[in-house]
Every structure is written in structure tokens, then in C-alpha cells.
Amino acid sequence: MKLTHFMPLDSLTHPLPFYFDSRAPNKPSRSHSLYINSHFPFLPFQLINDTLVHLISFLPLSLSLTMQVLKSATKMQAATPPPPLNQLNNMRPYEMVHHLASSNAVVIFSTSYSCMSSVAERFLISLGVGPTLVELDQQPDRSAIWSVLYDLAGSDHQPVPAVFVGGKFLGGLETLMANHLNGTLVPLLKEAGALWL
Structure with missing residues (x-):
């Protein structure tokens, strides 16, 4: 079984890595969804799981880009900044x-x-x-x-x-x-x- 190593969303504050099973690349494990749900409790669990499935399909992308996409998708922008x-x-x-x-x-x-x-x-x-x-x-x-x-x-x-x-x-x-x-x-x-x- 080949595992691909991914760093967590909050790699500075949480040392546990993510592991995705290369045999089922489009299926995140429940632990990944639970991990994200614990950090972003305001998101519905199904949305987290669907987002992970979507992001895992882009495995050739670099890890930092993939995880930044997920992290920025969960950030709530309170207000838009003024023009430069x-x-x-x-x-x-x-x-x-x-x-x-x-x-x-x-x-x-x-x-x-x-x-x-x-x-x-x-x-x-x-x-x-x-x-x-x-x-x-x-x-x-x-x-x-x-x-x-x-x-x-x-x-x-x-x-x-x-x-x-x-x-x-x-x-x-x-x-x-x-x-x-x-x-x-x-x-x-x-x-x-x-x-x-």
C-alpha cells in the first residue's frame, strides 16, 4: 500500500500529517473530514467531505496549493477591501x-x-x-x-x-x-x- 504524505491545514499548530490512500485517491477517510470539522465547526460535515473529494482529484498539484485552496475556501471574508x-x-x-x-x-x-x-x-x-x-x-x-x-x-x-x-x-x-x-x-x-x- 502506497501512502502519499500531506501536511495538515494548520501545519504550524498541528503536527499530525494527512495520509491519503493511493488505492482510493478520490475517497477521503472519515478521520480527514473529522479533523477539518474540528478546525472549522461552522461548516456542514457533508460540505467538508465533498470539498475533500474535489481537492483529492487534484493530487498532482502541490500540497501547499491544494491545502491553501481548502483553507481559503473555509475562510469567511467579512468585508471586501477598498480598491488600491x-x-x-x-x-x-x-x-x-x-x-x-x-x-x-x-x-x-x-x-x-x-x-x-x-x-x-x-x-x-x-x-x-x-x-x-x-x-x-x-x-x-x-x-x-x-x-x-x-x-x-x-x-x-x-x-x-x-x-x-x-x-x-x-x-x-x-x-x-x-x-x-x-x-x-x-x-x-x-x-x-x-x-x-
Whole structure:
């Protein structure tokens, strides 16, 4: 019996290797599925098994590539990153805000230290939306972007989080929650293409 040696998904933290039986290359053992299920309990067991069957069919690929595919397939991306800054550097702040808002279904302008921004992001994620996050404290022209957001939010409102849906300024966390409670948020998200169902 010839065994092919594979390193585990978390090879740095878990020293046990994977072994696939070369006589049945398209059939993972139950222990492999249980191992992955223990590391990714939120995935259905059948999905893990089906994914392993699919990946084992690509045995000629290098191990690291195969295992990275499985690992990246199980990572849940909370939010999509904004476009590279070099595309936006030539734009004025208003144009940059408008471009980001109109080219993404949902955008949240936030700061890394704003708890209200985190709540808005997590709330949208809980609805099934992957918002694009723009953290102002990491932008080179943050003060100019702040002034644009202040103009949009009004002088008596906090400018972050600034939520844009379908290219239009929705508001901050209070407006986001108010729209959810009155039943208008989900239709807005569907119209913007942020929700499929």
C-alpha cells in the first residue's frame, strides 16, 4: 500500500500529517473530514467531505496549493477591501468618496477605533452583506475625506460610520438601524445588489 504524505491545514499548530490512500485517491477517510470539522465547526460535515473529494482529484498539484485552496475556501471574508490607493490618489476627496460609493454595493467609511463603525459592519455582515470598508485613519488625505463626510452627514452628526448603499449616502449607525426597523433597509440592499435573496 502506497501512502502519499500531506501536511495538515494548520501545519504550524498541528503536527499530525494527512495520509491519503493511493488505492482510493478520490475517497477521503472519515478521520480527514473529522479533523477539518474540528478546525472549522461552522461548516456542514457533508460540505467538508465533498470539498475533500474535489481537492483529492487534484493530487498532482502541490500540497501547499491544494491545502491553501481548502483553507481559503473555509475562510469567511467579512468585508471586501477598498480598491488600491494608487487608483484613487489622483482624485479629489469628493470624487474619491463618490467613486468608492458608486463602484461598490455597500461602503462604510470608518476609523479603526470607532466602535459604532464596528457595530455597523457586523450588523451588515449579519444580514449577509459584505461591505467595503474604508478606514480613514489609514488614508493619506483623511482630513479632506472627513470634511466631505461632515458635509454629507450634517454639522450636528458624527461623520463615521458613513454608510453608502447603491452609491447613495444612507447615513450613520442610527439611520442604518432605523431603516432596518422600519423595513426599508433590506429592499435598499437588494436594489443595490448587496443581497441576492
